Amino acid sequence: MEHTNDQRENKSGAEDRSAEGNVSGAHAWREVDVPLSALAHDLQSQTARITEQIAAGIQSAVSTYSGPSTGKRHWLIGMAARAAIGQLVAALEGGAINSRKVDDLFAKMGYGEATDGHEISLIISALDRAAIDIWDEVRVIAVAHDASAATLSHISEVVQSQITHLREQIRTGYSEAQRVEANASIHTRTLDALLSRSQIQLYELAAEAHWRVPQQIIVASVARTDDAVTPFAPDSSDYLSNAAPHLTVATDAVNLSDLLDRLRADPAIAHAAVSWAVPTKDAADAHRWARRALDLARQGIIPADKILDCAEHRTQLWLHSEPTLRRQLCQELLPRLLAETPNSREILSETLLVWLETRDSAPAIAARLDVHPQTVRYRWKRINELFGDALHDPETVVQLTMLLKASVPMWKAGDQSDFERFQAEVER
């Protein structure tokens, strides 16, 4: 789907902030009667104490931020307070400062609050409380230096200006988080509409978000590594759902190669099953095939490559579409084979399947299986003993072919459930 330009950004909000990056440039210095550098020096020397005081005070006043003094939240508040004091000190010293780092920090704090689902008023009130604490400290220092009322007024303006600036950074980050969440919500709802075949809802969402519904779509089912900590980095054209245990990604079929590149490059992805291009109305089927491909790879029935091309495994996907039916047919058609020893069962089923598929001579089958032709003739005699006239019935032959085609890879991968089921039936 296509997005409008002003919605194309999907950033953390760290780059989209107020144009003011330099606090000191926002004020015209008035004539003061004490050196502000001396005040700044005194303020800086007390940063640790003031920071601790601010953090304790905020955690005490705002219950949402409460926690131990050794906790991570206490540390974060302290870090923000230290940054703000450092910015104020720089402003008082009158030097040129680059407050971009401090701005980024407060913008990220706003973004994090939105992501955590907190009201913005909480962090704003915390900021206001911190401002009061800082002003109190600065006033005490200024009085200690016999600063005049005019000087105090000037310093107050500086502090207020800084607080206002920081408040704006918080709001900016908070708004960015809300925008991203809104976009993600649209993505998820669109994917849900695709997978639930709700064509009407799909087109409504597309109209709402000014997107064009593609004609052909690719659906991928993604399994991440156990220690994955970073989410899959979606493209703006992807639809994502993070429903456990797999991530589902749907994208316009024209974006297939780009999607494959991103899947291959992501180290947090263990396996990704990618469907072939299907009409958008068949997205749900493609999703089912992709998830089944992941299951078959997990069971060892198909190779567990990082990128599973569902088109290469269509036969197995189809054969395993009715697992209950397969199990029942197995018990019904193969009892004498199931009664053989595991080694004999594997050998005979493998040979029978090759013959059913190829109808080749003993030497040709022997070459395929890498055994002697006489071995094949011996196996063929055994197979005839087990199946008798059933091998002359066309219907049975078709069923056997499909059944073995589905079951032999399972058995080779170590799935013993068919035999255990057979044994349980025999013992009953």
Next chain:
Amino acid sequence: MSRSVPLVGVLASLTGGLVAGLVWALAGSSPHHATAIGIATFLAGSALPLLAADRVPLWAARRTVRRHGITLSAEMLPVAASLDTIVLDKDGTVTTGALRVISVDPLDPRDDQNLRWFAGALTHASDDRVGRAVARLSSRGKLTNVEVVDGQGVRGSVDRHPVRVGAPQWVGVTAPALIGRCVGVEVDGRPFGTITVGDSIRPKANESVERLRTLGVEPVLASTDSDANTRHVGAEVGITRFLGFADPAMMATEISELRARGSRVGYVGVPATGGPAETADLAIGPHSTAAQVTMDDLDVGRLPVLVTSARRALARRRAMVPATAVGAAALGLVAALGLLSVPLAAIATVALTLLAGAFAAS
């Protein structure tokens, strides 16, 4: 005789020469003339022709048997010529020593080729005679987990099918009542059938046995194999006297008893400590052993050549020595009569020697 004949000849010629010279000297000949006659007499009657008549037949016989792969010293020729009984170890004499498959008996007749294939393929991993015989039934297959079970047989997988080949009771099959040695075969945990191997009899063994008998040498067949198998092989080659289940000590005892009854007994087989080779009059074995007579292999067909050559050598010597002695004596007399000069006496002696040697070697 062989050592004494030349000695007698030397003594006789010396005596004749001395007597002749003395007589002529007493008769008034000059000392020079008497001495010449004495020397001529000694030369004419010398032992050289006797030596040739005595030794050349033996040398010729050894040369003859060597061309047939038999090696022996001259002293053993009289012993070989005197044999009237020969005990043959079955393996390698009347048989090649190798076994061959004589019967393949699957439990299901349709499994004949399968039985040959799996048994033959697995026994390529076996290094005993039975395994080597069965292995000739098929090519070597893809073998895994092969294990030789001492005293029982060999097991492993052929193209992933578990197979066992070995003693019938180990495999769980009943051995058919056949001559030979039987192994059972099991495939995929199921008894499959049996394979019977037997001795490969040498193509002309019965002719060789008949020739021995014609020479007056009675063959006896001995073997560690069963009575039935030994009797069967004996019947195939025309030997009626046999000794089955016979270890080396039993064979040695049998030979001692034969000798006690007055027989001159030879033994053909691989010598063993305390075995038959130590009690026989003549032990015949492979070149790699310390037997008195050694052969390229123990083929019974070599034995008539040995006996015939030995007897012919002795007969020739018995005929040539007296004739040569008479001829030497006649020459000596002629020389003693003064009718032969010394050079002529020497030439006559050499001619007689060559003549005796030629007749002895023919």
